[in-house]
Amino acid sequence: MIHVEQLSKSFDDLRRGSIVALDSVSFDVEAGEIFGLLGPNGAGKTTCLRMLSTVLQPTGGVATVAGYDVMTQPQDVRTHIGFMSCNTGIYDRMTAWEMVEYFGRLYDIEENELQERLDRIFTTLQMNDIRDMLGSxxxxxxxxxxxxxxxxxxxxxxxxxxxxxSGLDVLVARAVLKTIEALREEGKCIIFSTHIMREVEKLCDRVAVIYKGKILAIGSIPELEEQYHESDMEELFFNLIQEHEDQLAMKAP
Ligand SMILES: Nc1ncnc2c1ncn2[C@@H]1O[C@H](COP(=O)(O)OP(=O)(O)OP(=O)(O)O)[C@@H](O)[C@H]1O
Known part of the structure; x- marks a missing residue:
């Protein structure tokens, strides 16, 4: 469903020069799977997800989403994905129902079908009590x-x-994670970025540890624990980063 091969992105930054935000990253994500990108601030997670959602153009490599190429078929990619970040906007002057309905209409969903989907989603996400509430x-x-x-x-x-x-209290964060789990049960292919170890442990079928634009390790949590002889995910994460830093220091002139 998602195929990423040697994907790279560099930015020309006025102050910092050329920044390699993502460096030859490869992975696949299947339907019915939650794949986590776990990394600290600045690791390249957002850059990777923005390229998959066609907001940014890669500077190297290929990525296909639902069979469509992000570079050559961006419109097809956009109709086959849903993208959400912690600062996805909400309109103050629309009610919850109007807002979701509005986005449904942007996708040209037939009116009866749209109303049925709205009913279903509002029930599943337990949103019926805020149906008529304004964003503000x-x-x-x-x-x-x-x-x-x-x-x-x-x-x-x-x-x-x-x-x-990001920025949610534990109760709301838990509800969001439960919703993501339910979407996996529906067979969705889900990619999810976080810097929170517990979220990965609870939710992800497989994870890629990403740091300074590179994938340092990839696999299911049991696979990673076995490969690196470490059962504490947090220790494993720090060890991988430390090892990478040591390698960088050795290469430095
Ligand atoms: N438009 C841009 N211009 C220049 N540099 C950028 C741009 N966008 C991202 N970067 C740089 O690319 C690197 C990766 O950033 P990115 O936002 O992808 O990281 P992240 O893992 O999502 O981190 P965070 O959790 O802080 O969002 C960082 O060094 C960042 O400063």
């Missing part, structure tokens, strides 16, 4: 639910979540 009156958690609803209204096979729980 919503709590952060309510806004996050509306963001998820608008991300899935066109029933895309691929879902891309960029740090979806």
């Amino acid at each position: 009156k919503m709590s952060t958690g309510m806004k996050q639910k509306v963001s998820i609803a608008r991300t899935i209204i066109h029933d895309p096979p691929v879902l891309i979540f960029d740090e979806p729980t």
Whole structure:
């Protein structure tokens, strides 16, 4: 469903010169799977997800999403994905229902089908009590639910979540994670970025540890624990980063 091969992205930064935000990254994600990108700030997670959602153009490598090439078929990619980040916007002057309906209409969903989907999503995400609430009156958690609803209204096979729980309290974060789990049960292909170890342990079928634009390790958690002889995910993560830093230091002139 998602195929990424040697994907790279450099930015020309006025102050810092050329920045390699992502460096020859490769992975695949299947339907019915949650794949985590785990890395600290600045690791390249957002850059990777933005390229998969066609917001940014790669400077090297290839990526296909639902069979469509992000470079040559961006429009097809866009109709087959739902993208949500922690700052996906909510309109103050629209109700929850109007907002999700509005996004459904942007995708040209037939009217009867749209109303059925709205009913289903509002029930599944337990949003019926905020149906008529304006964006300006919503709590952060309510806004996050509306963001998820608008991300899935066109029933895309691929879902891309960029740090979806960032800034949320534990209760709302838990509800968001439960929703993502339920979407996996529906057979969605899900890629999810985070810097929170526990989220990966709870949710992800496989994970890529990403640091300074490179994938340092990739696999299921049991696979990684076995490969690196470390059962504590946090220790494993720090060890991988330390090892990478040591290698960089050895290469430095
Ligand atoms: N538009 C840009 N211009 C220049 N540099 C950029 C740009 N976007 C990202 N970068 C740089 O690329 C690197 C990777 O950033 P990215 O936002 O992908 O990391 P991240 O893993 O998502 O981190 P965070 O959790 O902080 O969002 C960083 O060094 C960042 O400063």
